[in-house]
Amino acid sequence: MSKRDYYEVLGLGKDAGEREIKKAYKRLAMKYHPDRTKGDKDSEDKFKEVKEAYEVLSDAQKKAAYDQFGHAGVDPNRGGHGGAQDFGDIFGDVFGDIFGGGGRRGGGAQRPQRGADxxxxxxxxxxxxxxxxxxxxxxxxxxxxxxxxxxxxxxGTKATTCGTCHGQGQVQMRQGFFAVQQACPTCRGKGKVIKDPCSKxxxxxxxxxxxxxxxxxxxxxxxxxxxxxxxxxxxxxxxxxxxxxxxxxxxKEHDIFVRDGSNLYCEVPIGFVEAALGGEIEVPTLDGRVKLKIPEETQTGRMFRMRGKGVKSVRGGAVGDLVCKVYVETPIKLSDKQKSLLKEFNETMQGSKGNKHKPKEEGFFDGVKKFFDDLTK
Known part of the structure; x- marks a missing residue:
């Protein structure tokens, strides 16, 4: 039976680079590895096919020969560049970080591991x-x-050389065609065993x-x-x-302030009279209370910036600002006398031509009138 194209085996195009080849091999080898498929003959054959393709395409010299001459360029029986590389070498290079071992190139017992963060x-x-x-x-x-x-x-005692791996920390397991190095099960890759362990x-x-x-x-x-x-x-x-x-x-969220970088933001309620006539109110900062001057005719949503009353970032730079957004509170639970005074006040508001006391309201209703006039045209 003729061999499949190596690029097809790995699911790659002819222009695949070294990184793509290694990634594709790693994915497919994990999928078809005998340790995972447990005796599935079809998967074992596919694994051999994937391994063979990777051996050629991961080697620059072999890849060049394959790209020029196809399978004939890497056939060892025809003097090509194919050869039987030990499985442990390839498997260790690509999967050493996953299976805790490595190919023979790693050599020796495992180094002591740095503690976890x-x-x-x-x-x-x-x-x-x-x-x-x-x-x-x-x-x-x-x-x-x-x-x-x-x-x-x-x-008063010390560890001795492991008799299973003879201090190497690794043992080689062979199953027919495959040879895989893994950590020694006796010393767990350390190369030494402790006969008299510390009691603590x-x-x-x-x-x-x-x-x-x-x-x-x-x-x-x-x-x-x-x-x-x-x-x-x-x-x-x-x-x-x-x-x-x-x-x-x-x-944690704060009851008053919202932080954004070096700046702090808060909402400050003001009364109807203060908004109309102006005045001075106290506002909170992280350093205590400070006075804020409210100009007359202040509307809800107006922002006041207090320089240097924010936060100095841990990364340095100038101290941020405190930005206060005011909103006008509507009086509630009014007495009969208060209601009467407000009605009297409202009558004085309607006395002059136009609505000069409430410019936003006048502008809004002018816009509404124009909207409906345009609809009827």
Whole structure:
């Protein structure tokens, strides 16, 4: 039976680059690998076909020969460039990070692994975020065992060379055509075994403990900011470097202010008389109350900017502003006398020609009249 085109096998075009070829092989090899398909003859044949195509197309010299002469250019029986490369080499190069092993090129026992990074979600009030604060937090994590100094062996003893892998940390498994290297099941890839484990960490070199840390939150942080505490993550394996702790900041909603970058926004209610005649009111800031002058004839929605009353960002720059948006409150629960006075006042508003006291209302109804006039034309 004639062989299928290698590009067709990998589902690629003739112009596929090295990255595309490797990606396609990785996807198909994962799909048809014998460890996943468990004795499916058709999948095993497809895996061999995919592997063969990748061996050729991933090698620049073989690929050039194949592109020029087809299968004949890489047929080892015709002096081409095809050859039996050990499966472990290819599989390790592409999948070493997935299956925890690697081809023979990796060699030797696994290196001690750096400790895992940890994340802690910290909720702050707006005041705490703006001014900065120090907080104590409790973190459950794997810590370095001080009794055995991270070796995992009982004090006075030490680990010995693994008899299964002879210190290599890897063993080779062969199943007919396939040869795959994997971590030694006896020493779990370390190359050494502990006969007398430490009583505190039970041979792991680490144990779980709840750590209490003091975290200094700098002034000006905002939701989404991260604070990195180097070396405060989990302890590394066999004395390796510890991971880091990342404190993720979330600022709670405030009852008065809304923050946008370095600026603060708030809504301020004012009375009907203050809006009409003007006056002075007190408005809140994060540093206390300040006076805000309201000019006469102020309308709902008008914005007032108070320079330097916002936030200084943790990233630097000038202090932001406080922007106050006023809205005019309609009086409620009026007495009979108050209602009578308002009616009398309203009559005085209608006395002059036009509606000069309510310019927006006049403009609105003029627009409504024009709208309906245009509809009837």
């Amino acid at each position: 940890l994340r802690y979600n910290m909720e702050l009030t707006l005041e705490e975020a703006v001014k900065g604060i120090s907080k104590e937090i409790k973190i459950p994590a794997l810590v370095h065992c001080e009794q055995c100094n991270g070796s995992g062996a009982k004090p 960490c039970h041979g792991e070199g680490r144990y779980e403990k709840t750590k209490t840390l003091s975290v200094k939150i700098p002034a000006g942080v905002d939701t989404g900011d991260r604070i990195r505490l180097s070396g405060e993550g989990e302890a590394g394996d066999s004395g390796a470097q510890a991971g880091d702790l990342y404190v993720q900041v979330h600022v």
